[in-house]
Amino acid sequence: MSQNNEMHPRNPYRNKPPDFKALAVEYPEFRKFCQYVSNGKVTFDFKKDAAVRCLTQTLLKKDFNLDVEIPPGHLVPRVPQKLNYCLLIDDLLKANKLTKNVIGIDIGTGTSCIHALIGARQFNWKFIATDGDEKSVRVAHENVAKNGLSSSICVVHVNPDVKTVLMDVVNTIPDTDYAFCMCNPPFFEKGNGDDKFCEDISSSTETYSNRVASEFRTAPHSATFASSAELFVDGGEVAFVNRIIDDSVLLRDRINISESTQQ
Incomplete structure (x- = not known):
């Protein structure tokens, strides 16, 4: 919750x-x-996964009337930062006079589907929300349905092994133009995030955590837990964003604005 002035x-x-x-x-x-x-x-105990998850769920309920399930061991989005990202997108849309019938693509929506849920609830946008992880897609779909936003958000499972990020999704839904695509990409190439995240042996699933100090850093104030699919991608975030750029060039007549963030 720091950096409020930014x-x-x-x-x-x-x-x-x-x-x-x-x-x-x-x-x-x-x-x-x-x-x-x-x-x-x-x-407040920021070092417990359950606590951080409860904080996000509580803020989403209180400030957006969103009831969101986030399974243990999956990334817990920070609500102020995610709202910030949506507000920046809103600025870009207004600057480009793209304010009517807005349809966006959220790449890697995660279990919370938070970008699409906030975008639909707060800004009346519609979304194609994609993810390559089957569990994330299932939970995201459930979150959309129980908040009554199925008419605004379509959750789509994509093949995580293909080189393209946008082409398959856009081509399966013809005659639709998109105002923007947004993404909070996996950050690390497998093996390169070991100084920040290590496998959490206390978890029954393949979960990674930054809550333990290492020779490279002290333990963080707020713990982050995530699945392998949420943290790691071939080539890291630079390669992933480059794939989005390559697709965006080919789809420039279908997608107006392409954005990625580390928030």
Whole structure:
């Protein structure tokens, strides 16, 4: 929740970060991860996967009326940063006079499907949300359905092994033009993220975590857990984004704006 001054001017979290004490009073599940200290303030355990997941779910429910399931061991999106990304996209759309019947593509939507859910709920955009992981697609589809947004968001499973990122999706839905595509890509090539993430032996699934200190860094303030598919990709993020660029050039008459972020 840091770097508030760098957030988008229209991001409500910029000037009003989450009030953990108020959230603890209103949401009993969130309260389980809080402790009241002697000065009357509340401390929150950012190093637990369940706690960070509950924070995201609580903010999505309170501020966007979104009920979102995020399975343990999968990436937990930070709501202020994800809203920030959508606001930047909104600026680009307005600058290019693309404000009516907006349809976007979210590449690697993840289990939370957060870009598409916020985009549909907050900005009335429609989405094709893609992912190469079958479990992520299934959970994302369930999240879309239970929030009543199936008419606005179509979740699509794509082959993670093909070189193209956009071509197959766009070509299977003819006669549709897209205002933008957005992406928060996997960051690392397999083996190159070992100084930041290691396999979490406490998990029953193939889960990676940054919560343990290493010779390269101290343990982080806020833990991040993720599956292999969410962290690693052949060639790392540079190669992945280059694939998006290559597809965007070929599809320049179908997609107006292509964007990627590390948020």
